[in-house]
Amino acid sequence: xxxxxxxTRDLPAILGDLAxxxxxxxxxxxxxxxxxxxxxxxxxxxxxxxxMVDLVRQPVLVPRLPWRTIVLAIVVLALLFAAAAVYIGxxxxxxxxxxxxxxxxxxxxxxxxxxxxxxxxxxxxxxxxSGPQTDVEPRFSLDGRQxxxxxxxxxxxxxxxxxxxxxxxxxxxxxxxxALTAADAGRAWLRYDFSPDGTTLLIATTTKGVPSITLANxxxxxxxxxxxxxAATELSFRPPDGREILFSGSGLTRKGLFAVDVATxxxxxxxxxxxxxxxxxxxxxxxxxxxxxWMWGGCCTGQTAKSHVIAADxxxxxxxxxxxxxxxxxxATWSNSGTRLFIARxxxxxxxxxxxxxxxxDGSSTGVEIAPAGSVETVCCAAxxxxxxxxxxxxxxAGVSIHPNALILDxxxxxxxxxxxxxxxxxxxxxxxx
Amino acid sequence: xxxxGLVERARGGDHDAFAELARTxxxxxxxxxxxxxxxxxxxxxxxxxxxxxxxxxxxxLRDPDRFDAWIYRxxxxxxxxxxxxxxxxxxxxxxxxxxxxxTPDSASAHADRELVDExxxxxxxxxxxxxxxxxxxxxxxxxxxxTLGIPVGTVKxxxxxxxxxxxxxxxxxxAPTPSIVGGQIA
Numbered sequence: 310x311x312x313x314x315x316x317t318r319d320l321p322a323i324l325g326d327l328a329x330x331x332x333x334x335x336x337x338x339x340x341x342x343x344x345x346x347x348x349x350x351x352x353x354x355x356x357x358x359x360x361m362v363d364l365v366r367q368p369v370l371v372p373r374l375p376w377r378t379i380v381l382a383i384v385v386l387a388l389l390f391a392a393a394a395v396y397i398g399x400x401x402x403x404x405x406x407x408x409x410x411x412x413x414x415x416x417x418x419x420x421x422x423x424x425x426x427x428x429x430x431x432x433x434x435x436x437x438x439s440g441p442q443t444d445v446e447p448r449f450s451l452d453g454r455q456x457x458x459x460x461x462x463x464x465x466x467x468x469x470x471x472x473x474x475x476x477x478x479x480x481x482x483x484x485x486x487x488a489l490t491a492a493d494a495g496r497a498w499l500r501y502d503f504s505p506d507g508t509t510l511l512i513a514t515t516t517k518g519v520p521s522i523t524l525a526n527x528x529x530x531x532x533x534x535x536x537x538x539x540a541a542t543e544l545s546f547r548p549p550d551g552r553e554i555l556f557s558g559s560g561l562t563r564k565g566l567f568a569v570d571v572a573t574x575x576x577x578x579x580x581x582x583x584x585x586x587x588x589x590x591x592x593x594x595x596x597x598x599x600x601x602x603w604m605w606g607g608c609c610t611g612q613t614a615k616s617h618v619i620a621a622d623x624x625x626x627x628x629x630x631x632x633x634x635x636x637x638x639x640x641a642t643w644s645n646s647g648t649r650l651f652i653a654r655x656x657x658x659x660x661x662x663x664x665x666x667x668x669x670x671d672g673s674s675t676g677v678e679i680a681p682a683g684s685v686e687t688v689c690c691a692a693x694x695x696x697x698x699x700x701x702x703x704x705x706x707a708g709v710s711i712h713p714n715a716l717i718l719d720x721x722x723x724x725x726x727x728x729x730x731x732x733x734x735x736x737x738x739x740x741x742x743x
Numbered sequence: 744x745x746x747x748g749l750v751e752r753a754r755g756g757d758h759d760a761f762a763e764l765a766r767t768x769x770x771x772x773x774x775x776x777x778x779x780x781x782x783x784x785x786x787x788x789x790x791x792x793x794x795x796x797x798x799x800x801x802x803x804l805r806d807p808d809r810f811d812a813w814i815y816r817x818x819x820x821x822x823x824x825x826x827x828x829x830x831x832x833x834x835x836x837x838x839x840x841x842x843x844x845x846t847p848d849s850a851s852a853h854a855d856r857e858l859v860d861e862x863x864x865x866x867x868x869x870x871x872x873x874x875x876x877x878x879x880x881x882x883x884x885x886x887x888x889x890t891l892g893i894p895v896g897t898v899k900x901x902x903x904x905x906x907x908x909x910x911x912x913x914x915x916x917x918a919p920t921p922s923i924v925g926g927q928i929a
Binding site for chain 1: 756758761762765766769770772773774775777778783787790791794795798799800801802803855856859860863874875878879881906909910913
């Protein structure tokens with residue numbers, strides 16, 4: 310007899326011997342337990358209702374699902390997806406917060422009717438929007454991913470477009486042409502700006518000759534006018550959520566700073582001034598808790614502007630101190646950190662000794678002058694901004710009609726230098742994630 | 744009363760009938776579970792689980808004549824569940840050696856039993872279940888496949904490998920040393 314046949318013949322007996330053990334006296338416990346358990350009613354078994362084969366009688370020809378393999382495959386797929394997500398995420402641009410310090414990106418400017426972006430250090434430039442149209446005044450969104458610009462239609466009407474920072478995805482956000490307000494005072498140069506979330510463009514328009522507020526969706530789906538009942542210029546969204554818009558207002562009976570609730574349209578007074586005074590340049594601190602502006606009038610001839618900081622509710626007006634000999638200061642511009650202001654400070658009542666200074670926003674000192682006389686302003690309507698990392702001041706030292714080159718000031722007091730590109734457009738510097 | 748009658752009564756809720764059925768199969772179930780799990784405590788738990796499931800779900804069984812196959816299926820699956828839980832709990836269970844002959848046997852039979860025991864110890868629980876269901880319980884391969892929920896081909900190949908291992912072990916085992924009785928070679 311072969312081993313095979315002997316083995317198959319003897320195996321049941323061998324197994325029986327191997328399995329020999331004491332009588333399973335636990336059967337009484339089992340039966341005691343089962344006696345207390347109710348049988349499941351027959352109708353609860355699907356086999357009673359569905360044409361299923363008897364699970365015992367029929368061999369299962371379909372393999373049991375390989376759960377271990379399936380789970381392993383799912384885990385592997387999940388890991389692959391996670392790795393892909395990390396890879397894609399690392400390839401995508403991280404988004405900076407809309408306010409506060411950020412990393413310096415590109416600057417944008419117009420030249421010859423086209424829109425360019427440039428490396429602010431080397432000046433290496435790229436035309437991101439070009440063509441026969443006259444496109445001017447690019448402005449980066451607060452997350453650095455979009456650029457808005459004006460396309461001029463004749464001398465008074467314009468369209469506003471929004472594109473991605475590389476010029477792609479061009480979108481017309483003003484279905485109807487608009488007339489922008491004049492950029493001739495304070496921060497009126499900033500005639501359109503993005504909401505903190507980048508979905509809305511705040512546009513300073515003129516309706517029937519009256520400066521007005523227009524809101525346009527940056528996806529091009531519509532625009533509307535926000536009626537505040539008075540002439541409104543120098544518009545800005547309140548950080549951090551843009552729920553209010555600050556503006557310089559002038560009505561029949563009131564004049565000063567006002568804020569309008571975007572959702573309700575309700576206008577509140579922030580700082581009312583007498584008719585003998587004027588103010589300009591209101592701007593929010595990056596945290597939305599304070600407002601800087603400058604004010605003049607009430608006496609005298611010549612320039613008398615003084616920069617002020619007040620709380621968002623209009624309380625605690627604080628005129629920033631000046632050193633002995635200084636006559637006026639203006640163009641208060643918030644640092645991204647919210648602790649300092651850049652100002653143009655003059656030592657005459659004209660424009661022949663104007664210096665750039667960085668001062669503490671709380672008015673605790675007269676600060677440090679970082680740009681010598683003659684470098685920062687010669688006449689009306691300069692435009693300044695801090696670099697996203699607060700290390701530099703970037704701007705245009707005089708009105709656009711004078712066409713000076715942009716300047717870059719070193720906050721630490723280094724030499725003032727001309728930007729390595731030629732343009733008279735207003736400053737805008739791309740914010741990147743730190 | 745025959746088994747069919749007991750099953751029908753038990754399906755009708757007669758626990759005494761079920762108790763009688765359970766007492767007739769519990770020894771066989773316990774032995775099968777011990778062979779598969781090689782641990783009497785785990786085997787006891789598996790048999791308990793199988794029997795309780797049988798009572799609870801007895802109305803699921805359509806054909807009373809299939810009671811034996813059905814109760815083995817429940818018990819074997821309970822064994823495999825126990826084995827899985829044991830692995831999850833990472834409990835170190837010392838595998839028992841299953842050689843406690845009920846009757847005196849020859850040296851050759853004793854040697855074969857030890858070799859089969861060694862080969863069984865090297866199989867996983869499912870492999871042992873295949874051997875036990877087919878060679879000890881006597882289920883046809885199709886029922887073994889149905890019980891374990893695996894293809895018949897898998898049953899055949901695993902059984903073939905198990906038998907081959909046993910055959911190799913037996914063939915390579917040296918012949919048992921003759922015992923010396925009374926100074927004479929027996």
